[in-house]
Amino acid sequence: MKYDTVLADVRAAVAAHSDSEQIMRRTVDTLAKSLPHYTWTGIYLLYGNELVLGPYVGKPSPHERIPLGRGICGAAATEQATIIVDDVNNDPRYLACSVETRSEIVVPIMKGAEVLGEIDIDSDKLAAFTADDRELLEAVAALLARSLTLPA
Numbered sequence: 300m301k302y303d304t305v306l307a308d309v310r311a312a313v314a315a316h317s318d319s320e321q322i323m324r325r326t327v328d329t330l331a332k333s334l335p336h337y338t339w340t341g342i343y344l345l346y347g348n349e350l351v352l353g354p355y356v357g358k359p360s361p362h363e364r365i366p367l368g369r370g371i372c373g374a375a376a377t378e379q380a381t382i383i384v385d386d387v388n389n390d391p392r393y394l395a396c397s398v399e400t401r402s403e404i405v406v407p408i409m410k411g412a413e414v415l416g417e418i419d420i421d422s423d424k425l426a427a428f429t430a431d432d433r434e435l436l437e438a439v440a441a442l443l444a445r446s447l448t449l450p451a
């Protein structure tokens with residue numbers, strides 16, 4: 300299973316570092332390199348009521364800070380649940396990052412009941428994200444929740 304290999308690669312990358320910035324950097328690099336349908340791969344961290352963009356692979360985003368109530372990112376953090384959008388042009392919550400983006404998955408990084416941040420992936424393919432992507436990214440989010448040490 301390709302996804303098992305990707306998870307093992309992320310686990311190895313995370314285990315090789317203790318610094319949170321490097322852990323997040325290696326995680327997004329590994330995901331983006333392994334899964335070509337991940338056109339933009341990033342991690343946002345929650346500071347107060349704002350999601351702040353951390354390491355990413357892809358074009359620079361105009362949304363470096365997203366208030367909790369806004370976008371698909373804000374919705375996933377508020378609902379504390381994974382959101383998959385098959386066609387971003389049909390979702391009124393969507394904040395555009397690139398005109399080529401067609402679908403998106405956002406997976407919260409949860410420590411108990413607390414949202415630390417989230418993994419955000421865009422694809423140029425319509426309905427690119429399957430149950431396998433959800434399973435992989437929720438496992439990666441759990442790994443990050445255990446591994447990141449973030450300022451309070």
Ligand code: SME
Nearest residue numbers: 360370371372393394396
């Ligand atoms: N599309 C996101 C904004 C972040 S960019 O995709 C990097 C959203 O709707 O919240």
